[in-house]
Amino acid sequence: MNISSKPSAAAAKAEPVRKAKKLDIDLASTKPGTPGGIFMRQFWIAVARSQDIGAGKAKPIRIMSEEFALYRGASGKAHCVDARCPHRFAQMHLGWVEGDDIRCVYHGWKFDGSGRCVEQPAEEPGFARKVKIKAYPCDEYLGLIWVYFGEGQPPAFPPFPHRDTPGVIDVWNVEHVPCNYLQSFENSMDEVHVAFTHAPGGSHAKLSLDLPLISAEETDWGMLRLGKRKTGLARQSLHYAPNVTRVIVPPQPGMDGVGGWPEIYFSFTPVDDENHLWLLPAHTQVAEGPERDAYKAKRAQFEKTLAESRKSVELARELMQGKHNYADVRHPDLAVVQDIAVQAGQGRNVDRSREHLGRSDAGIIAWRKILSRELRLIAEGKPSKRWKPPPADIKPTLGF
Numbered sequence: 001m002n003i004s005s006k007p008s009a010a011a012a013k014a015e016p017v018r019k020a021k022k023l024d025i026d027l028a029s030t031k032p033g034t035p036g037g038i039f040m041r042q043f044w045i046a047v048a049r050s051q052d053i054g055a056g057k058a059k060p061i062r063i064m065s066e067e068f069a070l071y072r073g074a075s076g077k078a079h080c081v082d083a084r085c086p087h088r089f090a091q092m093h094l095g096w097v098e099g100d101d102i103r104c105v106y107h108g109w110k111f112d113g114s115g116r117c118v119e120q121p122a123e124e125p126g127f128a129r130k131v132k133i134k135a136y137p138c139d140e141y142l143g144l145i146w147v148y149f150g151e152g153q154p155p156a157f158p159p160f161p162h163r164d165t166p167g168v169i170d171v172w173n174v175e176h177v178p179c180n181y182l183q184s185f186e187n188s189m190d191e192v193h194v195a196f197t198h199a200p201g202g203s204h205a206k207l208s209l210d211l212p213l214i215s216a217e218e219t220d221w222g223m224l225r226l227g228k229r230k231t232g233l234a235r236q237s238l239h240y241a242p243n244v245t246r247v248i249v250p251p252q253p254g255m256d257g258v259g260g261w262p263e264i265y266f267s268f269t270p271v272d273d274e275n276h277l278w279l280l281p282a283h284t285q286v287a288e289g290p291e292r293d294a295y296k297a298k299r300a301q302f303e304k305t306l307a308e309s310r311k312s313v314e315l316a317r318e319l320m321q322g323k324h325n326y327a328d329v330r331h332p333d334l335a336v337v338q339d340i341a342v343q344a345g346q347g348r349n350v351d352r353s354r355e356h357l358g359r360s361d362a363g364i365i366a367w368r369k370i371l372s373r374e375l376r377l378i379a380e381g382k383p384s385k386r387w388k389p390p391p392a393d394i395k396p397t398l399g400f
Helices: 009-014 035-040 181-187 290-307 312-320 334-344 359-379
Strands: 044-049 058-063 066-072 078-082 096-098 101-103 117-119 138-141 144-148 168-171 175-177 213-218 222-228 234-240 244-248 263-272 275-279 281-284
Touching: 035 359, 044 058, 044 066, 044 263, 044 275, 058 263, 066 144, 078 138, 078 144, 168 290, 175 312, 175 334, 181 263, 181 275, 181 334, 181 359, 213 359, 222 359, 312 334
Parallel strands: none
Antiparallel strands: 044 144, 058 066, 066 078, 096 101, 138 144, 168 281, 175 275, 213 222, 222 234, 234 244, 244 263, 263 275, 263 281
16 A cells, blocks of 8 residues: 555645744844844833832832833832943942932932932032933833833823723732743733633633634734634734733632623733743722622732742742643642743743644734734834824623
């Protein structure tokens, strides 16, 4: 019997999997000066939770492979400046916040929120006006601090609308995920994975009743993705350029029964090319009165349980190391543990040219085409897309 090793023409036509093409531009890097870095710096970027930096406090942050000092002035306004003093390069976060200024701990040089040097205790009068530290536009929205790291005037703020129905906005724990941001952003475009990744523990049981058919289309503000099911209903999710996903998700453990499924605004913020942050405000629709009181009581209990538990990323690391059986692991925020293990388990910065993408990857394929086009235009010095603010009337839907 002569058996050919090649598939038949009919089988080849039916085969949905395809080998990714060799990429000629780095989609994942956001380092300064790279096409991806220039692209990201066109937008407001979430860098921290508002609640994590009090008035008069400063902290170091690392965003897109650069170091900065983030501080909150006495007025309550957040400020972001370069990490080091332009005098002798001491770290600015070690210094003192005075009013809305920050004073370097090394020689006492003081800078205002715009970066202008306003005081140099040991120097001649007039020298201060020759010195500046780079400062970046800073604002707050949905419980997060946002910074514009690009050149020229920043785009409109806030960067996107949020649901205006009555409810409560919580900002979930910040997760420090040990892989490139694009792996997680792409995962948010992959609706099919929930039926498998989150099957142990049952947190997404309703989403896995039948597998959706994924489609995606580019918009003026990013990408709109649909997951159509056999019922004819579609789950609609929004992906705001460059790194935010707006989607409705199941309640966290113990939070079901009080309010509906939360709508989240998920920022995947690059720390460098091998690490990123999950910054995640969630809007849960609950009415004023007893319903809201019950929700807040449950929320407080959940956060207490979470604080007393292992850190999600630590448990995910142990899963990646084979120290636990994936299906047996339980945690108050199990879906987060599972997602980190799977996404970071791909590697710090995955080689996309070796992947085999299929029909269910339609959202990922669409975003890579958009990102490839934009980064290539930037690399060639050509005008790239003029992104527009997202409209308020396009919202995510649950779809079943």
